[in-house]
Every structure is written in C-alpha cells, then in structure tokens.
Amino acid sequence: MLNQKQILNRRHWVFDMDGTLTVAAHNFDQIREELGLEPGIPIVKTLDSMPPEKANPLRERLQQIEIELAREAEPAEGLMALLNALQSKGCKLGIVTLNTKENAWITLEALGIEEYFEEYFVMGRSCTEPKPSPEAVQKMMQEWDSDLDDTLVIGDFLYDLQMGRNAGTATIHVDPSSEFEWPEMADIQCSSLKELQSLLV
Ligand SMILES: [Mg+2]
Structure with a gap:
C-alpha cells in the first residue's frame, strides 16, 4: 500500500482537464x-x-x-491555489485530455492558467492513443526523465485512473460528488482540488 504523503510528494503531476481542472460541463x-x-x-x-x-x-x-x-470553462474549486502550491514546490505539470489540443488551450486560457503548462505537456486526443492507454503518460515521463514512483495521475473519471494504473503511476480520484465509484483504482480520493491542496501541507 502506497503511503499518502509519499504520493503527494511526487514531482510529476499529470492531470485530466475537463471535470478535473474545470467544473464539469460536458454532458x-x-x-x-x-x-x-x-x-x-x-x-x-x-x-x-x-x-x-x-x-x-x-x-x-x-x-x-x-x-x-x-x-465557457470555469475553474474547479481550489485550482489556482493547487497549481501555485505545486509550482512553488518545483513540480512538473501535464494534461492528458480526450478533448483536442486546440480546445485544451482555449480552456486553459479561459481559466487563466495557460502559463503553468508547456506546449508538449498538454496532450489532446490525437496526440497519442486515447485514454485509458498509458501512452501519453509514458511520453511525458520520457520527456521529463521521471520515474514511476515520482509521477501521478489525477482525474475525475475511470479512464483517467485506468490510464495511471496502466502506466504504473499512483492515481488520485477527484470527485466533487464524493461518490468515489472506483475505489480500487485510486490511491487517494478527494472531493475537490482544494481538499487535495490541503493534503499537501
Ligand atoms: Mg474528466
């Protein structure tokens, strides 16, 4: 069993975008x-x-x-504070989305967080095999030269957690409904990015 503190001290954070960094709007x-x-x-x-x-x-x-x-994207609760906290710890950030890369940048600009991310590390649905394939995470890890035990995947849906599991990283399930449908797939569960950030300290 991985220890929570050890996971949260990892330095390479791969996020899902829609419903994780944003308030879920996709029906x-x-x-x-x-x-x-x-x-x-x-x-x-x-x-x-x-x-x-x-x-x-x-x-x-x-x-x-x-x-x-x-x-029209709106920031998930606690988004800026979490990104600032990770940035000040020197963490590297990536996004793997089933949206297009173009829409990902429009979303990041709407949220005002585009400067936290580098172009290569925002991967859309045609950049690699789509989630739950681990390919995007593996490409990022290669570019970062990071290890599995220094990387984690954060998302609101099963495919995100499966992508992390398939890559062999730790996973964090952020679920604003607090239903946590896939407990076996998540190393850490939290109801918001705000809660996640509070666990960092
Ligand atoms: Mg999502």
Whole structure:
C-alpha cells in the first residue's frame, strides 16, 4: 500500500482537464445523442473505428460542441491555489485530455492558467492513443526523465485512473460528488482540488 504523503510528494503531476481542472460541463450522454451514438460507448474510440466519411462530419460536430464548452470553462474549486502550491514546490505539470489540443488551450486560457503548462505537456486526443492507454503518460515521463514512483495521475473519471494504473503511476480520484465509484483504482480520493491542496501541507 502506497503511503499518502509519499504520493503527494511526487514531482510529476499529470492531470485530466475537463471535470478535473474545470467544473464539469460536458454532458456526455447528450453529446452521444447529438452525434447519434449509442448510450455509454466511448466517443473518441467509436469515431476512430468508423470509416472517415462517416466519422469526419461527427468529429466536426463534436469539435463545435466542445469549443463552446471550452470558451465557457470555469475553474474547479481550489485550482489556482493547487497549481501555485505545486509550482512553488518545483513540480512538473501535464494534461492528458480526450478533448483536442486546440480546445485544451482555449480552456486553459479561459481559466487563466495557460502559463503553468508547456506546449508538449498538454496532450489532446490525437496526440497519442486515447485514454485509458498509458501512452501519453509514458511520453511525458520520457520527456521529463521521471520515474514511476515520482509521477501521478489525477482525474475525475475511470479512464483517467485506468490510464495511471496502466502506466504504473499512483492515481488520485477527484470527485466533487464524493461518490468515489472506483475505489480500487485510486490511491487517494478527494472531493475537490482544494481538499487535495490541503493534503499537501
Ligand atoms: Mg474528466
């Protein structure tokens, strides 16, 4: 069993974006319905498995929906304080999102936190194999030259936690509903970034 303090002292933090750094605004069921996809199926993976003539118009529609959400993004509770705390500890920060890289930057600008992140370390859905593949985390670790025991993944959804597990890092589940549906996948559970930051000290 990993000890909480040891995990929180790690220096390479890989975040999910939507619903983790932001107040969750994506209603994925509604997005699936708008795209004509079956309930519950993974959106990006499903589009990737379709022939281009079918997938391309759906990708465009998805991009339109997500760019609107990106422009209206609101910071999750405690976001700035956590990023400042991590920055002052000299931590390296990354983002792996199933959104596009373009929308990720629009979101970061809307939140006013773009200066905390370097271009390479914001990976969108077409930068690598999508979550829960560990590829994005592995690429970041290679670039940082970091070890598994100095890296962690933070997210609000199962794919984030699975990505961390698949890569072999520790995982933190941030769940504003405090339901914590996947306890076996998370080393630390907290209800907000504010709570997470309070654990750092
Ligand atoms: Mg999320």
